[in-house]
Amino acid sequence: MKKIDLEGLDISAYTETLSNGLEIYMLPYENKNNYFISYATRFGSDVLEFEKNEEITKPPLGIAHFLEHKMFEQEDGVDPFTYFSKSGTDSNASTSFDNTQYICYGTKEFTKNLKYLIRFVSNPYYTEENVEKEKGIIAEEIKMYQDIPDFKLEMELRKSLYKYSARRIDIAGTIKEINKIKKEDLHTCYRNFYVPNNMFLLIVGKFNPEEAIEIIKEELEYRHKEKLPTIVEKEEPEAVYKTSKTLKENIEVPKIAFGIKIPTKKIKMDSLELDLYLNMITTILFGSSSEFRERVRKKKLLNSLYMEWESITNIKTFYIMASSIKPKELIEEIKQELEELSISKTTFERIKKVWIANEVKMIDNIDSTVNNLYDDILKYKKIIPNKIELIRNMKIEKCNKLIEQINWENQSIIRMEKK
Amino acid sequence: MKYIKKDLGSFNLHLIKTKKFKTTTIRVVFHTPIKKEETTKRNVLTDILLQSTKKYDSRRSLTIESEELYAADVSNSNHRLGNYIFTSFTLQSLSDKYTEDGNLEKAIEFLGEIIFHPDFTEKDNIFKEEKLDIVKTNATVALNSIKEDSSGYSLIRACEAYDKESPISYRMIGYQEDLDQITPSSLKECYQKMIDNDYVDIFVVGDYDSKEMLLLIKKYFKFKKIKKRKAPYLLEPKKCRKRRLFAKETTDNSQSKLAMICPLSKLTEYERNYPLTLANLILGGGTDSKLFKEVREKNSLCYTIHSMVNKFDNILIIMAGIDRDNFNKTVDLITENVNNMKKGKFSEKDIQIAKEFYNTAADEVEESEYRMISEVLMQEVLGLEPLKDRVKKMNQVSKSEIVKVCKKINMDTVFLLEGVKNEEN
DSSP, X not given: OEEEEXXXXXXXXXXXXXXXXXXXXXXXXSSOSOEEEEEEESOSTTXXXXXXXXXXXXXXXXXXXXXXXXXXXXXXXXXXHHHHHTTTOEEEEEEOSSOEEEEEEESSOHHHHHHHHHHHHHOOOOOXXXXXXXXXXXXXXXXXXXXXXXXXXXXXXXXHHOSSOGGGSOTTOOHHHHTTOOHHHHHHHHHHHSSGGGEEEEEEESSOHHHHHHHHXXXXXXXXXXXXXXXXXXXXXXXXXXXXXXXXXXXXXXXXXXXXXXXXXXXXXXXXXXXXXXXXXXXXXXXXXXXXXXXXXXXXXXSEEEEEEEEETTEEEEEEEEEOSSHHHHHHHHHHHHHTOOOOHHHHHHHHHHHHHHHHHHTTOHHHHHHHHHHHHHHHSXXXXXXXXXHHTOOHHHHHHHHHHSOTTOEEEEEEEEO | OEEEEEEOSSSEEEEEEOSSOSEXXXXXXXXXXXXXXXXXXXXXXXXXXXXXXXXXXXXHHHHHHHXXXXXXXXXXXXXXXXXXXXXXXXXXEEOGGGSOTTHHHHHHHHHHHHHHOBXXXXXXXXXXXXXXXXXXXXXXXXXXXXXXXXXHHHHHHHHHHHOTTSGGGOOTTOOHHHHHXXXXXXXXXXXXXXXXXXXXXXXXXXXXXXXXXXXXXXXHOOOOOOOOOOSOSSOOOOOOOSSOEEXXXXXXXXXXXXXXXXXXXXOOHHHHHTHHHHHHHHHHSSTTSHHIIIIIIITOOEEEEEEEEEGGGTEEEEEEEEOGGGHHHHHHHHHHHHHHHHTTOSOHHHHHHHHHXXXXXXXXXXXXXXXXXXXXXXXXXXXXXXXXXXXHHHTTOOHHHHHHHHTTBOOOEEEEEEEOOOOOO
């Protein structure tokens, strides 16, 4: 077990990788009553096709999410939700593009619940009947998301930015595809991706790390490292797939989605550093204290704005999603901001100060700490102990150099209008 | 957690001391009896106060100042509890130990600036027309986008069908006709009324010196008038309809949203605060509830289904996302489950699980500044006993008490926001 002090945060993390490849990340708190456990696999909707031992498998779309739902089916008939409930513990699961996680959080019975979480995720039980039963539930889930205009807008943007990537497809798949799912498909994916060397455990809050490690070893050390399948994917082109699209939807106020696709092969920065600098650029350009925001607010062009970065192999994409009564003008403003891209030293230093303060604030809150660590583990395969130092050492010269290396005109724009 | 309440005449100060956080959180809560025509104005008011102040003349300069104060966050909210509207301004600032000496005081001053020094015109001392225009445009957009959150919209429509006169049905987002009438001077009046007449509670959560904090609060929050409470917080219970009301609206969505309003007749204070909480948890509180198991897991009728209780309004609400073809089947199944509760068809184990969930929630109160504030506020307005005593009492609630309260659940209004879109997926 390795101890890692988180710089400036008065707290230490512990990590260990078992010989079978299972990664364990723990952040015990001394002054909390509650704990949070996540057991995750690096398997999500990004996997459309995979190859192992010269055999190619192409499961129906939405398989990872379907599998997540069906994990809650246990041979002994005990529903995991009910098991956790006995100690007033909440449990849930979620599937994303690049991972699936099973979580429980509460204040009591830590050891029993940790053991149970590991056991239930280790024991799939699929029958034809229980697979069929889930189709109606997931169909309603898919429909629920499709009725959310912002969700649809984001999906459309991904379809325009990417030509081949699985990000073009809803994580939950389509109703047509999930109806094809058979229990054998679930077994194949489970066997290939729910293996120790593709999984990790993250535990945060009130618990004893030594005790936790012991339980994890007892439960999982006997399992072997497995050969992981190769994911079959076409290389995503550097250019956006489509530059613009307009759709009509059940909305009153128009919406826009603005995307920029950035190939990263030629940029000489490690992934974490690159993420920090890219995030800095867009925070300065479009963040809550930006000149852009003030300008569009005064012109009454902006009603809400949401922005985010996303990574796939060799590509990073930046999204802006907004509602505006004057979408055309707003798009022009965004374009103009990117054309005249410049960053002031004062703003750069101020945002660094904000980020450092936010790191300190975040550690107070278990939920946001969990999310933050989980993201880092997925993206960088480790906990970052010196994030504050990394932020403090960011240089405006590096930022400006990066700005020049990027083709900011590689844009895709979606407009959503009233039907 | 150490809690001290100080009555400072024009407001109550609640000092909640804890070493759990690196931040200090201050929430100023204004509350006053709600009027339908004023909800819109309140929203516009809280929004405009966060756009600019006398000292910081734009949203940008206001944001920059909060960033300079080591990301001191200021946020606001409006919500209704029973007969009252609550308007809150919340500041969260890192303690000086993590920033620099005097930063917290500056942050408190900043919150005071937002509340007490609006960006008024030099000439008439009213809100500025151009700032109001921006806020009104945003409010119009929010009003026009109300149906985008179909679940929230179905609940609003269900409440309106249930009783359009009751505060239950007031749209907290406001109304276009009221918005159109807001002027810089009418908004100024609304502001002045809030400052002068609303009851004020100030909550401070963090690790600080009580004496110093008291001085800081007195220095930056100067409320003059002493107010006496008028109306009760709880709504009067309403009689249930003799026949169930079915109401419907169609929308161009794939999924339909079901919202059921169930009035609770003549609850005692004990029932409201104890057996009712457990009854709701067992019926539709979470993934182990009757509704989740029966309607979703056994019958695959929905992805989301839950029930919730509104103690202040004497109602229980049941919501689900369903296919329109399954409407009757779902309503029947929900009714059957509520009836089963009334017949006592649930086990001691179900009760124990509900109690454990309550205990966990109680254990977690101290883990969040906001939950601590809400706990103290609820003690204040509902006259609740301290949490520790409530946990003890809750764990002693018997099955017959839960059955008794379930018998007071009346199925009154069933609303369906019917999704009529047929699309190949």
